[in-house]
Amino acid sequence: MSTRLRMLLLATVAVLAAGCGQTPESAPMQLPLDNLLPPGAKTITSAPDQRGNGCGDPIASLRPGAQPSPGNMPAGSAMATIAKNGNLRVGVDQNAFMFGYRNPATGKIEGFDIDIAREIARDIFGDPDRVELRPIVSTQRLSALQNGEVDIVVQTLSPTCVRRKDIEFSTSYFQSDQRLLVANNSGIHSAADLAGKRVCGVNGTITLGPVLALPQKPTVIAMNNWLDCLTALQQAQVDAASTDLPILYGLQQQDPNLQVVGEPLAVDTYAVGIGQKAKDLVRFVNGVLERVRGDGTWQRLYNSNRLTVLGPAPAPPAPVYLG
DSSP states (O other), X not given: OOHHHHHHHHHHHHHHHHHTXXXXXXXXOOOOHHHHSOTTOEEESOOOXXXXXXXXXXXXXXXXXXXOOTXXXXXXXXXXXXXXXXXEEEEEOSEETTTEEEOTTTOOEESHHHHHHHHHHHHHHSOTXXXXXXXXXXXXXXXXXXXXXXXXXXXXXXXXXXXXXXXXXXXXXXXXEEEEEEETTXXXXXXXGOTTOEEEEEXXXXXXXXXXXXXXXXXXXXXXXXXXXXXXXXXXXXXXXXXXXXXXXXXXXXXXXXXXXXXXXXXXXXEEEEETTOHHHHHHHHHHHHHHHHSSHHHHHHHHTTGGGGXXXXXXXXXXXXX
């Protein structure tokens, strides 16, 4: 009998024996964690500094001027171009519950950010429905403006010195702090409990920085969107998620087995992102936000989007203007 035939027979016997339970137990194959996570997820040890310094107050914006009436945008202005195109093109999220998410019952994208965009369309066209919502992920927010794919971005976008090198920002329309979302029985009560734990964040967000800077040195896993973080948390692939409170409470509203814990890791505001060449649009949007703050619209949007899980409607952030 040839050596090759003898090896083939031995292999066949081994397979048959395994089917009868006659071989010694072998350890189950263990896949690396990264192989179990959604596409685009990866373990990171550092992230680009998206806060920076050297620009003064990063939340300060251009003061609004005389506000044109709907349907009467000044000739040659960015608003006139938007009006001519027929819709306000808006970069939005579709995975951030309460701020920008796709309602499974209607298929429409809804949320506080979406309603802010509609108020801007209302003051350009006289019609809040003249919006073209374009879902983008966090890493695309700046490039979508720079490439002219959208007119504005309204997507829980925080103004920072680094980002101001590439785009302009309106005044802030929301303020929150960053905390942790964990399972009810996790044993994690604060950032001090994160040593050796796995914490989820989203690529392109400034909230990765405070987690990476923790002295407890957790393993940080960056994903493409917050629904991926929610799934990973539910499947115990991560031990916590960390970002701003509105996003965390939006995730918690989808799963009562989760809770928000810990002390603030950072405080941030949200503003409308606008292209650098559209200074007139910055002033116009700031005029819209002045109206929204002053006529009760801001509180109405807060309540209608169920942000009351964060507490009763506070006063909106006061505008900070340059000069």
